[in-house]
Amino acid sequence: MSLLALIKPKGSNGFGYGTTAEEVTEGIDLTGKTILITGCNSGLGKESMRVLSLRGATIIGLGRTKEKVEEAFKEAGVKQGKAFTCELSDPKSVKLCVEEIKKENSKIDVLLCNAGIMALPKLEKSNGYELQFFTNHIGHFILVTGLLDSLTENGRVVMLSSAAHNAAPKDGIEFDNLSGEKSYSAWTAYGQSKIANLLFAKELARRFQGSKKTAYAVHPGVIPTNLGRHMNPIAIAIFGLSKHLFLKSIEQGSATQCYTATNPNVIQNSGSYFADCNVAVTRKEAEDVDLAKKLWEVSEGIVSKL
Numbered sequence: 554m555s556l557l558a559l560i561k562p563k564g565s566n567g568f569g570y571g572t573t574a575e576e577v578t579e580g581i582d583l584t585g586k587t588i589l590i591t592g593c594n595s596g597l598g599k600e601s602m603r604v605l606s607l608r609g610a611t612i613i614g615l616g617r618t619k620e621k622v623e624e625a626f627k628e629a630g631v632k633q634g635k636a637f638t639c640e641l642s643d644p645k646s647v648k649l650c651v652e653e654i655k656k657e658n659s660k661i662d663v664l665l666c667n668a669g670i671m672a673l674p675k676l677e678k679s680n681g682y683e684l685q686f687f688t689n690h691i692g693h694f695i696l697v698t699g700l701l702d703s704l705t706e707n708g709r710v711v712m713l714s715s716a717a718h719n720a721a722p723k724d725g726i727e728f729d730n731l732s733g734e735k736s737y738s739a740w741t742a743y744g745q746s747k748i749a750n751l752l753f754a755k756e757l758a759r760r761f762q763g764s765k766k767t768a769y770a771v772h773p774g775v776i777p778t779n780l781g782r783h784m785n786p787i788a789i790a791i792f793g794l795s796k797h798l799f800l801k802s803i804e805q806g807s808a809t810q811c812y813t814a815t816n817p818n819v820i821q822n823s824g825s826y827f828a829d830c831n832v833a834v835t836r837k838e839a840e841d842v843d844l845a846k847k848l849w850e851v852s853e854g855i856v857s858k859l
């Protein structure tokens with residue numbers, strides 16, 4: 554158990570920094586519920602899938618390849634699940650995935666948008682857009698908007714954001730530099746993609762008003778997973794050394810997304826950003842309703858031209 558898990562106070566719901574996904578879902582019966590998870594073959598996605606499945610959910614598992622998802626099903630002990638290929642940086646793959654899921658005709662209770670890449674050292678692009686923005690935001694934008702009519706009446710959308718949204722550019726999103734060509738920094742670009750995930754959840758929640766559907770953004774904590782694969786080896790070594798002081802385990806890191814995906818009490822906080830299983834504070838641009846609307850419109854424009 555890390556030092557922070559011991560000293561950080563729990564929220565009024567009894568959950569906090571050290572709570573695990575199993576603890577947060579204890580007593581919640583997900584039998585009959587269908588939960589879609591992106592990036593379910595690794596890290597937080599895989600642990601969330603294991604726990605949600607343990608509680609009875611049927612899993613729609615998405616990964617870069619169907620084989621990776623099927624392997625993860627075996628490792629996580631998923632009995633009721635269907636695997637789909639969804640390469641988020643490739644709009645054709647995402648659209649095909651949406652079509653295939655719809656063919657199954659199943660209603661979906663939760664869209665858990667968990668997949669992501671972080672801090673690519675050099676500028677990489679897809680379809681002319683910086684790759685982290687494109688994968689983390691645009692890929693999920695295509696997926697979620699494509700599946701909105703498959704959501705159940707009380708359906709939820711959970712977007713994995715990050716405290717790294719604080720590293721986004723000054724105005725939140727640099728709409729005139731979505732290619733990354735004007736300037737590129739690995740962490741600013743990651744931060745921009747994560748504030749985009751947050752703004753997307755806010756705008757979804759706004760659009761859901763008047764219905765029972767809800768949307769949330771999540772910071773899972775800082776957890777050693779494959780997400781650090783692009784970081785330099787020295788940073789990874791320091792990261793490893795600080796594990797017992799500051800980092801969450803994967804079981805703890807998966808708690809907040811499982812909490813927002815399943816807890817009956819969170820629905821009053823639709824549109825909120827959660828960390829350590831409680832509502833948390835964002836930077837000011839992430840609360841900007843007009844910015845969230847603009848990002849939605851710009852994203853629609855991008856997708857329409859792909």
Ligand SMILES: NC(=O)c1ccc[n+]([C@@H]2O[C@H](COP(=O)([O-])OP(=O)(O)OC[C@H]3O[C@@H](n4cnc5c(N)ncnc54)[C@H](OP(=O)(O)O)[C@@H]3O)[C@@H](O)[C@H]2O)c1
Binds near residue numbers: 596714772
């Ligand atoms: N770990 C942390 O400290 C931390 C902190 C804040 C936020 N987060 C967020 O938490 C989420 C989960 O991260 P993690 O830590 O569990 O990382 P992870 O172990 O690297 O898992 C990321 C998942 O995303 C998938 N993915 C990456 N690029 C993709 C693409 N183009 N198309 C489809 N799937 C793709 C990966 O698939 P492959 O295995 O095939 O690459 C993997 O399944 C991310 O959104 C991340 O930004 C994590």
